[in-house]
Amino acid sequence: MSAQKFRTCPATGLKIYSSAETLIQINAVTAIVFLLVGGLTAIGLLLTRWQAVHLLDDVLFYRALTLHGIAMLVAWIVFFEMAILYFASAVLLNCRLATPFIGWLQYILMLVGAGLTAVMIILGQADVMFTSYVPLQAAHWYYLGIILFAVGAILGCCVFFGTIGLAKHEKTYEGSMPLVTYGAMCAAIIAILTLATGALTFIPTWLWAAGLIPMMDAELYRLMFWGFGHSTQQINVCAMVACWYLLGTLTVGAVPVNEKVSRAAFALYVLFILIASEHHVLVDPGLSAAHKTWNTGYFMHLAVLASMIHAYSCPAATEVALRKKGYTKGLFEWLKKAPWGDPGFSSLWISMFGFGWIGGITGVIYGTEQLNIIVHNTLRIPGHFHATVVVGTTLAFMGITWYVLPLIFRREVIFPGLARIQPYLFGVSMCVFSVAMIMAGVSGVSRRSWDMNGMDGPFQVDFGPMTDLFLAIMGVAGILAILGGALYVLLAVGTLLIGKKIEG
Ligand code: HEM
Numbered sequence: 001m002s003a004q005k006f007r008t009c010p011a012t013g014l015k016i017y018s019s020a021e022t023l024i025q026i027n028a029v030t031a032i033v034f035l036l037v038g039g040l041t042a043i044g045l046l047l048t049r050w051q052a053v054h055l056l057d058d059v060l061f062y063r064a065l066t067l068h069g070i071a072m073l074v075a076w077i078v079f080f081e082m083a084i085l086y087f088a089s090a091v092l093l094n095c096r097l098a099t100p101f102i103g104w105l106q107y108i109l110m111l112v113g114a115g116l117t118a119v120m121i122i123l124g125q126a127d128v129m130f131t132s133y134v135p136l137q138a139a140h141w142y143y144l145g146i147i148l149f150a151v152g153a154i155l156g157c158c159v160f161f162g163t164i165g166l167a168k169h170e171k172t173y174e175g176s177m178p179l180v181t182y183g184a185m186c187a188a189i190i191a192i193l194t195l196a197t198g199a200l201t202f203i204p205t206w207l208w209a210a211g212l213i214p215m216m217d218a219e220l221y222r223l224m225f226w227g228f229g230h231s232t233q234q235i236n237v238c239a240m241v242a243c244w245y246l247l248g249t250l251t252v253g254a255v256p257v258n259e260k261v262s263r264a265a266f267a268l269y270v271l272f273i274l275i276a277s278e279h280h281v282l283v284d285p286g287l288s289a290a291h292k293t294w295n296t297g298y299f300m301h302l303a304v305l306a307s308m309i310h311a312y313s314c315p316a317a318t319e320v321a322l323r324k325k326g327y328t329k330g331l332f333e334w335l336k337k338a339p340w341g342d343p344g345f346s347s348l349w350i351s352m353f354g355f356g357w358i359g360g361i362t363g364v365i366y367g368t369e370q371l372n373i374i375v376h377n378t379l380r381i382p383g384h385f386h387a388t389v390v391v392g393t394t395l396a397f398m399g400i401t402w403y404v405l406p407l408i409f410r411r412e413v414i415f416p417g418l419a420r421i422q423p424y425l426f427g428v429s430m431c432v433f434s435v436a437m438i439m440a441g442v443s444g445v446s447r448r449s450w451d452m453n454g455m456d457g458p459f460q461v462d463f464g465p466m467t468d469l470f471l472a473i474m475g476v477a478g479i480l481a482i483l484g485g486a487l488y489v490l491l492a493v494g495t496l497l498i499g500k501k502i503e504g
Pocket residue numbers: 038039042043045046049065066068069072073076077129130131382386389390394446447448449478479481482485
């Protein structure tokens with residue numbers, strides 16, 4: 001295994017081993033295929049929640065909602081994260097991949113798992129939505145798919161840790177571990193803890209669905225599920241912030257203003273994220289009011305603090321780098337003269353803006369015990385998390401792609417003019433979509449509801465013309481965002497197929 005093949009990257013001088021390169025490629029491509037599936041289902045959801053259109057019938061709506069959640073939040077994001085882990089370990093540390101065989105096992109298990117889960121949803125055997133709250137029950141194959149996927153992801157993390165150890169042992173890099181790798185390592189540590197919680201949740205549920213366990217406790221399930229479901233979002237945040245630092249370096253040569261502080265912030269995520277999961281059960285009777293207030297009024301903010309630190313440190317790093325290039329006139333020349341035409345740079349900034357100003361602020365407010373009862377299960381919640389996982393994480397991953405294509409796939413991006421507008425089309429319309437969704441939620445429209453007016457119930461609810469307007473804005477902005485997503489898929493896949501090969 002020590003005789004792995006490598007090439008030397010002409011741009012960075014890093015050694016890139018073929019096994020790592022192939023695994024990065026297939027994980028990234030598979031991620032994009034699932035993004036496409038998620039985007040197709042988004043059309044149906046969007047045009048149904050836009051009440052004036054109300055496209056799908058109730059059964060299809062909930063089926064599409066389930067598939068959308070799984071394809072996007074689970075498959076697209078985690079496959080892409082696997083690519084990031086291999087990149088942050090083998091490529092950035094200049095090292096061969098530890099046990100490429102297990103890397104392949106990671107890929108196959110995750111592919112079989114995600115495929116099985118998706119097929120079960122499409123066949124109508126799992127209309128349980130992404131949270132699969134018991135006593136809703138799916139066919140046991142659905143849970144098995146999720147378990148296989150999670151085991152695959154754990155193996156991916158193991159290969160990552162193995163490679164870091166190998167790099168240390170073989171001294172393939174100098175000094176301390178690069179910040180991006182450190183951030184990815186924090187993501188992988190959280191991933192191991194999270195996936196263990198996921199196993200505790202889904203293995204009994206699977207046995208229950210197979211008829212081997214007589215009952216599952218609904219409240220315990222919810223607590224356990226969110227130990228997994230919320231912490232998973234922190235893997236995404238860690239991976240996203242690691243991408244922010246990487247994009248800062250790739251686009252303008254930024255280096256962290258104070259690397260120790262950034263590292264400490266990553267560590268805060270690892271330490272405090274699991275307890276922050278409890279904001280998902282604030283309206284449930286299980287925990288005491290005092291416990292909830294302490295948790296969400298105080299402890300939650302230790303994890304929030306980490307994001308606040310990165311929210312200063314990332315933009316500051318790009319500012320310092322641009323000022324060093326001589327853009328020092330006034331307070332904002334650096335911002336005006338920044339490379340806004342570089343899709344990596346614009347993705348970085350729109351991602352930071354949407355994640356912090358829309359997703360972060362609403363998240364802190366909605367996660368507070370006293371306010372949660374008002375926002376719970378309204379459209380404010382999907383409005384909030386589309387700002388975090390879509391404008392934040394998804395756009396950051398899209399931004400990285402414009403650099404991965406030439407560096408790892410060795411292809412020139414086709415239609416660079418279109419790539420330049422993609423972050424604006426996708427990111428800005430997704431920001432508008434999220435805010436409009438939040439505003440519809442402010443007027444009380446429920447989330448995950450096919451029948452928001454209670455048409456089939458004894459009392460009909462009319463939300464009035466302002467709500468109709470917000471839903472229409474959500475609809476139009478959502479369509480533009482889907483076009484932006486489609487443009488990304490077309491450009492990325494097109495580049496792989498017909499992009500000019502970069503030699504040498
Ligand atoms: C292309 C743009 C997108 C549009 C227009 C869109 C639209 C929607 C809509 C209308 C809903 C239903 C909300 C409800 O009725 O409660 C929804 C749910 C959801 N979306 Fe998206 N979405 C998009 C992209 C994404 C991405 C990229 C992710 C994840 C990375 C994502 C994750 C989710 C999740 C987790 C749900 C909740 C599923 C559930 O409640 O079980 N979406 N989306």
